[in-house]
Amino acid sequence: MATTTPAPAPFPDALFAGRYRAIAARDTRFDGQFFTAVRTTGIYCRPSCPARTPKPENVTFYVTSAAAHDAGYRACKRCLPEATPGTPDWDLRRDVAARAMRLVADGVVDRDGVEGLATRLGYSVRQVHRVLTAELGAGPLALARAQRAQTARALIVGTDLPLSDVAFAAGFGSIRQFNDTVAEVFDVTPSTLRERRGRRPAAGASATGAGDATQLDLVLPVRAPFDARGTLAFLAARAVAGVETADLDGPAPRYARTLRLPHGPGAFEVRWDGRLHLHLELRSLADVPVVVARVRRLLDLDADPVAVDQALGGDPGLAPHVAAVPGIRVPGTVDPHELVVRAIVGQQISVAAARTHLGRLTVAAGTPYASRIDGLTHLFPTAAQVAGGAEEHLRLPARSRAAVVGTARALADGDLVVDVGADPDALRAALVARPGIGPWTAAYVAMRVIGDPDAWLDGDVALLSGAAAVGVPLPDGGRPARNRALRDHAARWAPWRSYAAMHLWRLA
Structure with a gap:
């Protein structure tokens, strides 16, 4: 009896098969998440490249463009894989x-x-x-x-x-x-x-402005959908006078702020009109890649909004709100030390009250900055400046002032390390170990500094209010019981609980 040799599997594994289906469908959702290298052409592309789909046996997938470079491939001139948002x-x-x-x-x-x-x-x-x-x-x-x-x-x-x-x-x-x-x-x-770039408006640089700062304009790639107005509104509601300014009226909302960079102080302004325009004001052009990376993190531009919306949209209570606000983002920060200070100040008070306290501290302890962007006058105080000025200029309870001063001093001395490369669990443990810092603050810092997509701010009053609005069943007992019920319910939103929190905050 003749035997039949089984046909070889068309793909080496399930991961390869999934990625190959993505490039065959030219699925833009995967742009930046992996790169497709084709042996017969010697080039690598983004998944949505419009070129003819290569045969599977000629394809190698890479997680980073650097790996494709090292393997000897060149970037595709047609799809420009280097112009894609980064991977989430x-x-x-x-x-x-x-x-x-x-x-x-x-x-x-x-x-x-x-x-x-x-x-x-x-x-x-x-x-x-x-x-x-x-x-x-x-x-x-x-x-x-x-x-x-x-x-x-x-x-x-x-640029020019x-x-x-x-x-x-x-x-x-x-x-x-x-x-x-x-x-x-x-x-x-x-x-x-x-x-070969084609005709486009000039976007060059000039050596005029604040202290002969260089002015530069760019357009940043964004993974759609992008809730630009909501993201900028979140930042505007917390904007510290002199450090930040925003204008949400009209068809093109904008947000601007000052920031410290490796080669000197600077400022930026972002504006959304269907594309994200970034205006830079820098002392050194060497800071361009740094500020671009920090703005991307501030606006959470490298999130995977389709995956987030699909997961959260599966919850019956959240579904209509996810549909109404596609592409919601979790804003990050351009300065981890600043965010820690702001989080501690805002632990037990309203957003508006925190802005008032932080604005007073900035005027008293921050560094003046002359900007061509209207409304920007100061740099937020460094950790060392906060440690030296918080006790006198923050009108908070003594315990809160002590927490701000002690933590700021630890940041300035290097005893507490908070940066984008921190391990989330280690960062939370280090923060909670400090007097005056609880789990809520530690989770908030992890959410906004590291970009942790699955942080949960247990005990947040606004989250309870938002949860009630979407029909989460909460007991009639006291807040501890309600917090436990919401925490248990929120487990179904993992690994996107930070994004669920943004929806609930908006509803509250």
Whole structure:
């Protein structure tokens, strides 16, 4: 009796099959989450590339563009994979690789080297290299190089900056290194890449403004849908006078603020008109990639809104609100130390009262800043400035003032480390161990500093109010019983409880 040899499986594994289906459907939801390299062409693309779908046997998928670079592939000139939003995996994952990627995006490797990155992570250089190569297909230097290439492409095609300034702004050590990297990654020289960009409004830089600051305009990629007005409204409601300003009226809401950067103070303004326009005011072009990364984190631009909406929309109570507000975001922060101070000040008082206290502290202890952007006059106080001025200028209960001063001093001295590369559980434990800081504050800091998508602010009164509005069954007993019931109900919203909280806050 003849036997039939079973046909080989068309895909090596389920992950490959899922990604291949995504590129066959040209699904934009996966842009930035992985990259498709094609052996027969030597290029790599975003999943939604309009080119003909390659045969499975010719495809290799990479988690990062840096891994595709290291494997010898060039970026596709048609779909421009370097122009996609970043992957939400760096917020979803809590491992060393995700923490490292957040720090790489913030420019730690360019500023402090691989040794500085390893120190932040608490590992040896060899361990960091081994973990990143195993998890992401590329080491820290290759990941930082890919980051520079992305910044360079954005500045080449999006501004009229001289190419020598683009090289400096993107973090390259020399013009030759800039030219070689662009040619290797994009298979075209920087000058040719600029010539091919097509007609567009000039968005160059000028050496005028606040202290001869450079003015620069960019358009940031955003993963749709994006609840721009709601995100900016959240920031506007908490804006500290002089540090932040916002205008939500009209068809193009805007938000602006000052910030400290590695090479000096600066400011930015974002405006949404269907595209996200970013105006920068910088002392040094070398800070361009850093401020772009921080603005992306502030506005949660690299979230996966489709996955969030699909998961939360499965809850009957939340479903109509998710449909009404697609693409809700969890705003982050441009300054982790500032966020810690703001969280402690706002623990037991209203948002409006916290703004008043923080505004008073900023005028008394902050640094004046002259900006061309109306309404911006100060930099928020550093941790050291807060430690020196909070006791006198914050009209809070003595215990709250002591918590602010003690925590600010710990941040200034390095005894408490809060940054985008922190481990979420370790960060919460370190915060709760401090006098005057409870689980609510620790969860809030993790949600906004690290971008933890699954933080839950247990005991929040506004969350109870919002939950009642969506029909969450809560007992008639006291608040502890109601908090427990909501906490149990919220477990079904994992791993997106931070986003569920944003919906409930809005309803409250």
